[in-house]
Amino acid sequence: MVDAVTLEVVRNACESIAEEMNADLVRTGYSPNIKERRDCSTALFDADGDLVAQAETMPVHLGAMPFSVAAAVDAFDGDLAPGDAVLLNDPFRGGAHLPDLTLVSPVYAEPESGGSDPELVAYAANRAHHADVGGSTAGSVAADSTEIYQEGLRIPPVKLVEGGEVDEDVLALLLANTRTPDERRGDVRAQRAANETARERVHDLLDEHGAGGLAAAFDEIQDYSERRMRAELRELPDGAFSFADVLDSDGRGATDLPVEAAVTVDGDEVSVDFAGSAPQTEGPVNAVFAVTASATYYAVRCVTDPGIPPNAGCYRPVAIDAPERSIVNPEPPAAVVGGNLETSQRVTDVVLGAFAEAVPDRVPAAGQGTMNNVTFGGTDPRNGEPYAFYETEGGGFGGRPEGDGLDAVHVHMSNTMNTPVEVLETAYPLRVRAYALRPDSGGAGASRGGLGLRRDVEVRDHEARFSLLADRHRNAPYGLAGGEPGTRGEVLAFEDGEYGADGHDGEDDEDEHGERLPEKCVRVLSPGTVVSIRTPGGGGHGDPGERDADAVCRDLALGKLTREYVREHHPGVLDDDAGGRHNTDGEADE
């Protein structure tokens, strides 16, 4: 029996271990994607491979890592020893998409005197997004691949480290299949260091609690979260709730691909069934089951108490069914890179949409629903060196029952940082012409959807390859409870000279010259081309007629809304008799 004090002390220590692993990974990592954008996650598991604690970083990684530990254990059942570490990225065996490399290390108690076998007490695991793992395009985020073989090197669970020694053959095989071997070597080294940190800290805990005591504490940590999660679920009304939405396309011509969730709340349990979702696609938007599960767990966590310590216990009352050979549970050799980046967002949208029926006061309208993955590549005319620049763009968060959606943030499954304009222009032959909120892009509602953003990037003095993997260009983020949808995203390309004198005034009104690009495409851009990336706004929440007129006027005064938008979506606010006051407040008024 673990008492409440030990529970709290060990839980704190385990979270601290996960955070120290993460700090270690970011500190000793090599590539900017890990050090600056922090596209990595770390976690501690018990001897059964159940999650005990995690560092709260990338949502899409977090619910998916238990699948990695399970795959590593499956592959080497009974054949792991102290000092071993298993590397994998195979989306069909514990991974998510190929750039995410996961390292799983078993942790053993020091052998007892007497020479019995060392006792397995825990697993440490971490996942890092590597900037290149081969495949058809630099960056390994190709919008046009049709098979996983085109997406890069596929690594089933293999022992990278055996008895503390790196298997140089395995490492050589990995490094021979990437465009940036030095970076990869450095990042893998950091991943090893992070798990080493966990091993040392678990040994400290063993000194204090013993193997039996620690195992009991791990169990209690999970039981505790399970108790709290079940108590939360009991508060939800029983019933079946469903929601359907679509993904714009797969990048290979198929459009409006359905993603559907049926959520059943029954007492203190919940099940989610994705029957009705599209069959797996030719293009790379297939989300493997681990990603679908991760997105589902995220949604469940958000509609319950987000303060419940996240571990396997939280997820015990959650059952997930996803049809085989579907866009949310594909089989090999499906292309999957965008499943992790884009489809994961739609999975979140539909699960939350279903929960909105059950607990309307807890669920926001749809956020931008995409990560807007952009890659520019070419040769830097300033020094003749090749470059590749990858980033994702934030957009609108959905309007919330108790507040407007946040403007210009990463939503749901993503949470990376942007690249500062000054850093971007210094490092790459690109010029940012405008970086602004996108007025009028939030869906109208009692709570307004968050605004999308606009980033206009000019290709300077060279020809560049541009790759776009985005969504919500065809189908707008939904509103809820009478709220209107957010504005769809769009990406326009202006050839040299077309980008108008008003081109960077932050308004979307000078589009006549630009060419609208498909939301998933690969293009060659001529020198001087400006790509204007305009990300979707969030959906509105509640009846726009109920929006506080002062809030409308404040948005108008701030230039977040135009008079046209206000007249259309909030008629009466500007024209009624009390309008004198409003017109004064709304200083954009004439």
Add this chain to the structure above:
Amino acid sequence: MTANGWRDDGAGSDGSSDAADDAGGDGGSDDDGSGSDRVRVGVDVGGTFTDVVSVREGAVHVEKTPSTPENPAEGAVTGLAAASDAAGFAPGAVSFLSHGTTVATNAVLEGEWADAALVTNEGFRDVLEIGRQARPDIYDFDAEKPEPVVPRNRRVEVPGRLDERGAVLDPLDEDAVRAVGRELAADEGVDSVAVSLLYSFEDDSHERRVADLLRAAGVDAPVSLSSDVLPEIREYERTLATALNAALVPVMADYLAGLEARVREFGVDSGLRLMGSGGGLLAADTARERPVETLLSGPAAGVRGASFVAEQCGLADALTMDMGGTSCDVSLVRGGEPVVATDVAVGDYAVGVPTVDVHAVGSGGGSVAWVDDGGALHVGPKSAGADPGPVCYGRGGGRPTTTDAHYLLGRIDPDRFLADDLGADEAAVREAFAPVCDHLGATPEDAARGVLDVANANLRRALREVSVERGHDPRSFALVAFGGAGPLHACRLAADLGMPRVVVPRAAGVLSALGLLVSDVLHDHGVSRVRRVEDISPDVVTGAFAGLREDAVDRLADEGVPPARRRFERRADLRYAGQSFDLSVPVPDGDLDESAVGSLVERFHDRHAERYGHADRGEPVELVTLRLRARGVVDPPAFDPPAAGTTAADAIRAERPVAFDGTVAETPIYDRSRLPAGASVDGPAVVEDDATTVVVHPGQTADVDDHGHLVVDTDGGEA
């Protein structure tokens, strides 16, 4: 200005002093900081108390008076007057007055600052609002982004653009600036103006021209330029710092005007210095121009006091913990200097100006213990605060706190904190613990132990965050504990973390005020020059440093620092090209040539290997920022040694049973003021002074050093 406190004797000029440039200042030599009858005073205004520490001829006097939050200057001067009365010095004898303040901090926390406007490049007015795109909390849908410091309709754009080398891409549209100037001049709601243009750190001429044109157009509000406030790469962080500065300029101006008038009226004419967030003193005029540099004035003073004490004990590396009623501030001192960071959060804002890296955790003496629905025991973050405070204080508190847990275990004597003679109500404390006892199935004493275990788990995690997570092994650090509750927890925490030593300073209750008396004047100057090292002419670096030095000399001279007291340290932040994490390496004095630049790169590789475990000597290296730290050296006052002519045994004021891990021992209670230098106390022991209680666990030994600090061998470390 008659800024004094300087001994202009040229002594100790081991750094690069600046004897050639004796601009400004009176070179005041009327206070050598130790031997004359002049008085040095530090006034630290906290949320509850204003602490005044004065030193005259080595005699230290401490005065604690209530703060007056609605007008902090009033409390500051009341405290000063009380100290003058009690310590018996005339106001005119004060030669050095330094001040720690939360005026800027509170303005930020409460959003009660001046209405500012922002002038920036065409296309970029939303940089301030977009931030870095990450959302404030991953899972919490209710989390909000910080309110932009300047609202969107007061962020105005002007055409004109530089490139990444500072070359003009588009000329500044001066007519547009004039039009903006007329608009702002006519807007009565604008009290301050920030100007932040892209690449102003490469070339500030557009920003300066904007300021001139605005003034010419009739703008009489103060103007803050990003090239002055934070001339470093990363537009969001620079713009945020500049906007915060602009919003705080009028607040600080009002505050200082009132305070300076009162101080003069009282009869002190020494001038006034403020503790800056970076751990050094700033002249009042500097604080007026750069209030953003005072955001962590109070905590920085505490860390500075702690680093001074650690150094007196011969310990260059220390973790510090300042634990009060509500929270605990932890920080790290390396090589005798508080570690500074450029992402320290104040309220919702991560401030880019170099700031002592203080990490706050919601665990204090008043933190409340409670059991959640899932059956876990928590301590904090809710606090009983000072009012009603812990149950054992008998002021009406009814929820069990960490202080009550210490009380039940016999570690503190609450009678020392009580205003009346009623004594602590033990029955009330036991009753308050009943729900925790029921849940744990434990006696009140065991429940109290459990509460402290949980509180220590939170504190341990915070200490690991500022050390282990930043790449430092706590086992080679000492723990300096202060604040009312710090020394109650420190010896156990240090043993758990394998830290060999705990230092409880002699002035543990007023260490921030002490810090104000031992700080140097410090100014950090920096300028970004992002380019590959192989593309840099050494002249560019030499020239940039010369520019920084010129600014630094002007600022020190303005503050009255005589040339012989000036020290300059140069550093360069470098990184591997394409990476985003910089490392700072020292730059030797003098003009740089090719080989000097080459040796910087070598030093960078070494430092990288040391900090990150690997170095790639073949990779191209990029310069990011050149830094100059200018210092006006202050001689810390000397303090009289502690009590003499007594022995440790004389200092025992009582014995009582005190509970430790699993044992209860009849434990001597020492009166710290009667412990002489050299006294040694074996644990278990409790050492009490006016401000705090030190718990020395069985197996540990506490020694009083020559300065009166208590140095505890924790029996847990390697040394």
